[in-house]
Amino acid sequence: MAFESLASRLQSTFDKLRGKGKVTEEDVTKAMREVRLALLEADVNFKVVKDFVNRVKERAIGQDVLKSLTPGQQVIKVVNDELTELMGGGQSKIAVAGRPPTVVMMVGLQGAGKTTSTGKLANYLRGKMNRKPLLVAADVYRPAAIKQLQVLGKQLDIPVFTIEGSNKPVEIARAAIEYAKTEHLDYVLIDTAGRLHIDETLMTELQEMKEVAKPNEILLVVDAMTGQDAVNVADSFNKQLALSGIVLTKLDGDTKGGAALSVKSVTGMPIKFVGMGEKLDALEPFHPDRMASRILGMGDVLTLIEKAQIDVDEATAKEMERKMRKAEFTFEDFLTQMEQVRKMGPLNEIMNMLPGMNKIKGMKDVKVDDSALGRIEAIIRSMTKDEKVKPEMINASRRKRIALGSGTTVQEVNRLIKQFEDMRKMMKQFTKMSDKAKKKGGGFKFPFMS
Template identity: 70%
Template sequence: MAFEGLADRLQSTIKKITGKGKVSEQDVKEMTREVRLALLEADVNFKVVKQLIARIKERAIGQEVMESLTPGQQVIKVVKDELTQLMGGEQSKIAVADRSPTVIMMVGLQGAGKTTTTGKLANHLRKKHNRNPLLVACDVYRPAAIKQLETLGTQLDMPVFSMGTEVNPVDIAHKAIEQAKEDHRDYVIIDTAGRLHVDENLMDELQSIKNDVKPDEIFLVVDSMTGQDAVNVAESFNEQLDITGVVLTKLDGDTRGGAALSIKSVTDKPIKFAGMGEKLDQLEAFHPERMASRILGMGDVLSLIEKAQTNVDEKQAKELEEKMRTMSFTFDDFLEQMGQVKQMGPLDELMDMIPGAGKMKGLKNAQFDEKQLGQVEAIIQSMTKKERQEPSIINGSRRKRIAKGSGTSVAQVNRLLKQFNEMKKMMKQMTNMQKGKKGKGGFNFPFM
């Protein structure tokens, strides 16, 4: 999870104050000292931390907390509110120009993931907003960048406008917009050149493109793993170009996350999107409140629902629910279910979105090994069609054959069969409990 170290520290800190029937000023001081250390360790900008702690302390010692019936919970609410404000307060939505096409200029240093993010953003606009973007290759200094964007365009089945490496980037951007108008494209996303560091030539070129095409959005792509350097880069680009938003990449990595928490305060520009993985569908709109909830271990149900609605077929879900209720759920259904859950993203990320999951016995330190899912798939695929439909016929000799065919052991096959039977019983109980509670058209989580 993003901010994993920070999340662990903050959750253990606020846990001490949660159940208190009365919170003293000394309790608040001790908590804010721990929060301050956790933020500094996470590489959050020192000035940002100082201001944040001052606001938390002022509110936590104030009347709204001290006179509350649940002061511990109120303190946590204060911390969540201030973290949310630190990251921007509310979601900053992508611009839509009065006249078509809307022009987005992608800027940033080399290695931040700018070209890949350009493709991800185009994919996001098409899937989430039903748009038809045109990608534009304006990095004329690296032929590999043009080739990379063209490859992404092929993967996404999306057009890429390119004029090679001998044409001025300003002319390329200008002609791309003309082409987009002719083709009735509603978004133009310009992948500009990067450098290893901020320099005058780079900024002059970006400024020239900006002056010519007058973009509706200028997104700075920042590698969140670069810590305070990311904040410095954001400050430089903002001073020169007056960026409209930031896209954080590699937020799924082993990062302390302080850059993400600092950028909004330093630049006063919103974080628009976050890259949560390498796949082209792993770009998420940035919701400050949801991220604050995840950092504090409160889950993120809204994002979980959105993922489910995107990746789970509602008709299939209803058919599956009926099979669970009638105990006709088979290994074929189970395979289909696993495929849908895997499309939603890594299991540990999904668990982070479930409120209180981190506190559940056995889940707090659980390692969700994707390889184990692969082994389960291999075992099921090594069964015959009849065996998948009627697991009760799988005797000793069949178990040996399945284990051999899947590259696993008989013990692993036995374990899966046992778990499958237990799961069927549990699902029948759950669906019977839920029967009558859901309104018409209600969306069910088939994987829960």
């Protein structure tokens, strides 16, 4: 996950302030020195770091902060506010034209993930915004670019427009917009050509396309893994094309995060979307406030709730809650629940969204192995129908058979059965808590339940 090293450094620095009953100017100065080093190590632009630290320090040593009841928390709030502002303040949404179609030019260097991001954006527009997008293959120079977009279009069941044999991207763009109007499509996403470096030919062609297509958005796709270079590329493209926003790819990878923290301040262009994985649904709107919260270890509950609302089937969730309350929860139900949670994305990512997870002893270094879920699934699927309903009937010989059938060991089968029994006991306790809360006029809900 991006920002991992930066988040660890910042959280460690602020943990020292949290516990203090009184915070002095010297404490703030010392903390800001650590923040400065952490940001520079994360490849954040030097000028951005300098301005950021000065702003935080100026606000943090104000009398309202130092004389408050919880000065340490107040300093952290100042940092959170300034981090949010640094990354754009609020969410910058994709444009919607007054008269369809909305035209979006996707630009960037070769290898940044532009074609894939174009496909992901089309998928997002259709799935999350209920729009009808058209993919336009206008990269006539990279041999595999048109084919790649056509394959993505087929996978997503989204139409792809191109003119076979044409080497004139401007004409392809013009014809695509006319086609979208005829077919009453909402968005035209033009996948333009990239180069390995910024050159005059590339920019001239993009400027000509801009002139003809009159796009509502020009989104630059940049690879977060390239760090400060991503910011320099964004600055160059912006000066020549007047960008409307940035799509930052590979933010889920082992990246320092400097590009995400620098790009808005250097170019003035907001990050509109971030790529958080290889799957075609792994493109998310960028929320500066939520990202700042995650960097400072406060979690990201809003995104987690949104994921649950989108990916967890409501009827299944209600039935699951009923079974939990009645202590009728079986291994078959456990499998269903596991599949629902897996839809929300990698477990490490989900855990990072939970506030305070990094504060639990030992949790900071825990890496959830998603492949382990596959082994659990194999074990459960190797049980008979009766065994799934009544795990207590699974004796030694049955455990041996299940291990053999699932390609696991008897020890793994034993461990899963014990964990399942412990979980059922815990659910009974939750049910009692829920009943008590209801009697007192409160309420309690199981995690991920509606």
